[in-house]
Amino acid sequence: MKTAIPFPSKAYMLDSGEHYLIRPIHSDDRDRIIELFNHLSPESRYLRFAHAISKLPDAFLDDILQLDYAKEMALVAVIRNKQGDEEIIGISRYVTPPNKNVCEFSLSVSDHYAAHGIGTHLMLDLFAYAKENQLQEMLGYVLSRNLKMLHLVSELGFQVTNLDDDPDFKTVSLLL
Numbered sequence: 001m002k003t004a005i006p007f008p009s010k011a012y013m014l015d016s017g018e019h020y021l022i023r024p025i026h027s028d029d030r031d032r033i034i035e036l037f038n039h040l041s042p043e044s045r046y047l048r049f050a051h052a053i054s055k056l057p058d059a060f061l062d063d064i065l066q067l068d069y070a071k072e073m074a075l076v077a078v079i080r081n082k083q084g085d086e087e088i089i090g091i092s093r094y095v096t097p098p099n100k101n102v103c104e105f106s107l108s109v110s111d112h113y114a115a116h117g118i119g120t121h122l123m124l125d126l127f128a129y130a131k132e133n134q135l136q137e138m139l140g141y142v143l144s145r146n147l148k149m150l151h152l153v154s155e156l157g158f159q160v161t162n163l164d165d166d167p168d169f170k171t172v173s174l175l176l
């Protein structure tokens, strides 16, 4: 896979002693992304996509597996299961509007692996990549009731702002 600037895979350890890697998404990760989605609870799916969703749209998958790495990036956290196969347990992504140096992020972590620092690492590695690609700001839209995500981004230094016309969402932004 070509990246605008190469991103080395990084290894991290869970409290259990298990290791996981954070690496750029690969074009053959389709089934692993579907599996991650299948392991998200309806509530987590709602919090990620801001509506009820039971299947990942093909267009979403096509989009995420064929990134334009100069403007977009998706990082996945992977572990090896007992059979030795890679399993995706989290994903962070940003997209950049044309001719802008601001990017918009999204983040999901498998419910089974929540609260082990994986979401935080996925965001920190995403910041590093965005910065290397000369992006100056990262922003996101988070449901107001998604207190866990609002807490996570606040800890990472994001500014949280209410949207005047939509109390259901907050904007979060960080200068990189």
Ligand SMILES: CC(C)(COP(=O)(O)OP(=O)(O)OC[C@H]1O[C@@H](n2cnc3c(N)ncnc32)[C@H](O)[C@@H]1OP(=O)(O)O)[C@@H](O)C(=O)NCCC(=O)NCCS
Pocket (backbone or CB within 6 Å): 015, 043, 044, 045, 047, 048, 106, 107, 108, 109, 110, 113, 114, 115, 116, 117, 118, 119, 120, 121, 140, 141, 142, 143, 146, 148, 149, 151, 152
């Ligand atoms: C929100 C979400 C991404 C958080 O991911 P996560 O991997 O659980 O996040 P982290 O583990 O980094 O941080 C969450 C908590 O775990 C704690 N934590 C961090 N490292 C830890 C560790 N090694 N051991 C135990 N807990 C740890 C953090 O301190 C934090 O706790 P706190 O809220 O009490 O401070 C995940 O729950 C998710 O995918 N939710 C559904 C989708 C969603 O909401 N996406 C965001 C859309 S904008």
